[in-house]
Amino acid sequence: MASSLFSYFVVAMILLSIGLVGVFSRKNIFVIYMSIELMLSAINLIFVTLSNYYHSMSAQIIAMMVIAIAAAEAALFLSLIVVLYRRKKTLDSDMYKALAQKETL
């Protein structure tokens, strides 16, 4: 009984909520990025569940493309973190406000 459409969607919903909470309540920029990855994975789970439900391969293709986009995002985000860390010597996302206030430059 546990492996129905409903239970898979509940698992995806819980993972998505945990990722969302992680994005807006943590300050460590690594954890923020990992929460984004977690949300992408939850969406992937929904796609694969629907692929099994409708017996169609298209949803699995979309899930694979989401993985490819996550890889591209990982490369860019990590190099961005390296640049930011070289400049500010901290991982606190509150410190990266060069676009907000001029005097903190």
Add this chain to the structure above:
Amino acid sequence: MDIIFLLLSFFAILGAVCMVLSHQPVHSALSLILTIIALAGLFALLSASFLFMVQIIVYAGAIITLFIFIIMFLNVKEANLPKEPNKNMTLFFGIIGLLPLNYLILKALYMMPSKQLVLAHDGFGDIKNLGMELFEKWLLPFELISILLLVALIGAVVYGRKEEV
């Protein structure tokens, strides 16, 4: 099958919670690997055997490993981590704020048809089916993804250069 599903979803949620709660980035990354592998097991339960391998090889093997590599490359000390003195309070308020949304989603989910999802035995989700679908119907998005990866590669190289200040 039910007990496997329950175990895998338990490990996925446990890894996610540990990822959000832990202070050190390395612990977060290791917890995220637990979540990713449990999700790969769920993909296998849904008879997506090729995506199961892609998830383990690309996600756990490449993305998270790149992540741990960057964490170790930066060599972050305890003093460079954000303090976050009221982390638990913001987490608590975040959960409270998300409860109405989750209630709405659950209400919508109860109206869905309850059909048992079973393993397909006709080769659904293996590499041949996925390749045929990918190169017959999804050829243009596939090529666009390759351009996107190239752009990301060039962007990463540009970011990673030494800055002349």
